[in-house]
Amino acid sequence: MNKTYCAAPWHGLHINPMGDVKTCCAGDPNMLGNLNANSIDEILQSNIMKEIRATLREGRMHEQYCYNCIQSERYGRSERHWHNSVSEDFDSSQAALDYHRPVLVDVRWNITCNQSCNYCGDKCSSKWAALNNVPFKSQVRPYYQQVHEYLEQHRGWLREVALVGGEPLLLPENELMLDIIPDGVKISLITNFSVDLEKNKIFRKLKNKNNVSWSLSFDNIDERYEYVRYGGSWNQLTLNIKNLKSSTNHAVSIHAVYNLYNCTRLNELTDWAKDCGLNVEWASLYQPDYLDPLKHKNEIKNLAITELKTFLRRDDLTDSERDFFTTALNNFNGAEEQDEALKLAQHIHDIETLYHPDKAGYFLKLWPELACALGPL
Secondary structure, eight states: OOOOOOOHHHHEEEEOTTSEEESSTTOTTOOSEETTTSOHHHHHTSHHHHHHHHHHHTTOOOTTTTHHHHHHGGGTOOHHHHHHHHTTTOOGGGOOTTOOOOSEEEEOOOOOOSOOOTTOOTTTOHHHHHHTTOOOOOSOOTHHHHHHHHHHHTGGGOSEEEEOSSOGGGOTHHHHHHHHSOTTOEEEEEEOOOSOGGGOHHHHHHTTOSSEEEEEEOOOOHHHHHHHSTTOOHHHHHHHHHHHHHHOOOEEEEEEEOOTTTTTOHHHHHHHHHHTTOEEEEEOOOSOGGGOGGGSOHHHHHHHHHHHHHHHTOSSOOHHHHHHHHHHHHHHHHOOOOOOHHHHHHHHHHIIIIIOGGGTTHHHHHOHHHHHHHOOO
16 A cells, blocks of 8 residues: 655644644644644644654554545545645655644635635635624734744745635735745735735735746636626636736636536636636535535436536646546546435525525526526525
8 A cells, every 4th residue: 555645744834814723724624723822833843733743654644634635635636745746855754743844834814805705604704704794803913923923934944835815915914924935935826816906015016026826716707707706706807817917927827626516617617718828727625515516416416427528528638637527527437326405405595595695596597407407496
């Protein structure tokens, strides 16, 4: 059996908007500690962190703290591959249990966001927090200075810094982060990219950086985009893409999550992306299950399989796209029938009545094939 390695517990620093430190981006819901109660050093040198390192040093993924990566690798790739690609020269089998250096950093200061995407929630978006009447505070928190000082102290180790969110272009703390990051360090953004760039200070600083990779977070186009990525404007997004491509030489791609909303529209998104000179980098859906086409009855799965087979006949796919969806098709062919229809129906009802009532009836209008397969909602 091949052993499994991961650099994340030794070379990663991931902090969520609540101040929770976790092993990697996919660490939810298993947190290592919270910076409102403990220091960075206390958390990174805790007993549980050493246990995780010890497990990985033996060549095994930790059943609890690596669970999402274990699940994600049913589609072939996970956060583990990202960490290992940034730390190619790192050998976890030889690393000390108390060793840590921030090589790949992902700090999410708070959940300020201008969208309430249909598969997001109030732990990740201030828009969702407002819809659910969840108290939200956007002010600077006591641990922010500690995090900046830690990164300043170890800035020579940085190889890649991920700016995520909330929406990273709306988080003022990222301005100071950009001043800390040495020239040449890769800056990776996952952004909904629907802000007004002409007024955005963070965008102006990023334009002066020479190693920036933009992952534009959306997975549908036109009306379907505005239904799923609620609060976003398709016109603003396309205008911003033209602005970015004409004013920088930065790498730009689409970061899409494979889910029920696009499982019958893969070719539509890909055609549009190719016309714009963009590649689509696909990621697995961690949750909720009712938006995973693999977790539905055969009527839904067969629609997804038909689209997958058509999609895989294309001759313009990247190796990454082909590998991802070949694995997805294999998973569909070997999966037992499940039925998340009732939960999906409740989700659509809540979206169109409680949260985004101006979109009432749009699921039926925009995805008639899925609505027919689901039956009366």
